[in-house]
Amino acid sequence: MIINQFLILGAALFSIGVYGVLARRNAVLVLLSVELMLAAVNINLVAFDRYLQDSIAGGQIFALFVITVAAAEVGIGLAIVLLIFRNRKSANVDELDLMKL
Amino acid sequence: MALAITFGDWISEIENWVFAVLALVMVYSALRVVTSKNVVHAALFLVITLGGSAAMFVLLASEFVAWTVVLVYLGAVIILILFGVMITRAPLGFETRLSHPVRVQVGAALASGALFVLIGGAMLDAFGDDPLPAASATRAEEIGQSLFERFVIPFEVVSFVLLAALIGGIVLARQDPTVEEEEVLS
Numbered sequence: 001m002i003i004n005q006f007l008i009l010g011a012a013l014f015s016i017g018v019y020g021v022l023a024r025r026n027a028v029l030v031l032l033s034v035e036l037m038l039a040a041v042n043i044n045l046v047a048f049d050r051y052l053q054d055s056i057a058g059g060q061i062f063a064l065f066v067i068t069v070a071a072a073e074v075g076i077g078l079a080i081v082l083l084i085f086r087n088r089k090s091a092n093v094d095e096l097d098l099m100k101l
Numbered sequence: 102m103a104l105a106i107t108f109g110d111w112i113s114e115i116e117n118w119v120f121a122v123l124a125l126v127m128v129y130s131a132l133r134v135v136t137s138k139n140v141v142h143a144a145l146f147l148v149i150t151l152g153g154s155a156a157m158f159v160l161l162a163s164e165f166v167a168w169t170v171v172l173v174y175l176g177a178v179i180i181l182i183l184f185g186v187m188i189t190r191a192p193l194g195f196e197t198r199l200s201h202p203v204r205v206q207v208g209a210a211l212a213s214g215a216l217f218v219l220i221g222g223a224m225l226d227a228f229g230d231d232p233l234p235a236a237s238a239t240r241a242e243e244i245g246q247s248l249f250e251r252f253v254i255p256f257e258v259v260s261f262v263l264l265a266a267l268i269g270g271i272v273l274a275r276q277d278p279t280v281e282e283e284e285v286l287s
Contacts, residue, residue, distance in 0.1 A: 007224040015217035020135030022209030039154045056247040072266035078185035079273035
């Protein structure tokens with residue numbers, strides 16, 4: 001196995017996630033795309049951990065922290081989407097223009 | 102940047118077969134996540150992509166991270182997202198208005214394609230065909246030693262982040278009782 005196969009896969013998943021964030025209209029689907037980007041980053045972190053043979057497994061630990069923060073992010077993100085839906089009767093990101101002059 | 106390794110040499114290793122199949126499945130289901138016209142289908146395709154990433158971690162000899170992904174993502178986050186879909190009464194059937202109009206989609210595809218070419222080109226330029234060194238699986242014991250010795254302060258900080266997220270989620274999502282409900286309660 002070469003390291004680049006994992007890095008290119010990570011780049012592909014990250015780019016697909018970026019496409020999702022830019023092209024999706026529904027806020028829940030934007031959150032799903034952010035999850036894709038975080039998964040791509042985790043693959044890169046663990047691949048570099050294996051590549052550098054880190055004695056304290058820093059890449060894997062960092063991936064675990066990313067997973068934890070992603071779980072917190074989904075919880076808060078869904079709560080915010082729920083609140084927006086309750087107030088505006090819509091979860092579409094292009095209709096949230098209250099702060100637009 | 103010419104790669105010294107040919108595709109024939111690369112694919113003749115059995116673990117690269119596993120990698121190729123998993124990577125194709127992951128990229129296909131990731132594309133379905135961002136293009137699917139059904140919110141629940143998008144969430145279920147995300148399950149396949151994240152399961153594939155857990156398999157990639159096994160391939161990279163990082164079993165603890167793989168099982169954490171299975172537990173946290175496939176077990177908790179997807180359930181949370183499916184509940185979110187149901188609670189926000191997002192359109193459950195097929196729906197054409199889930200994405201921006203086509204011209205925004207084309208722009209987004211161009212931007213993310215350019216990003217992929219940039220990142221991929223930089224990675225190929227920097228690492229070429231460097232092989233991954235052979236390694237035995239990282240045991241959970243090593244992860245635990247490292248986590249509670251070298252990384253104990255980040256560990257405590259992240260527990261505080263989780264507590265804040267827990268309280269914040271409850272405060273945000275709690276529905277304030279209406280006037281009539283308050284009269285009933287009192």
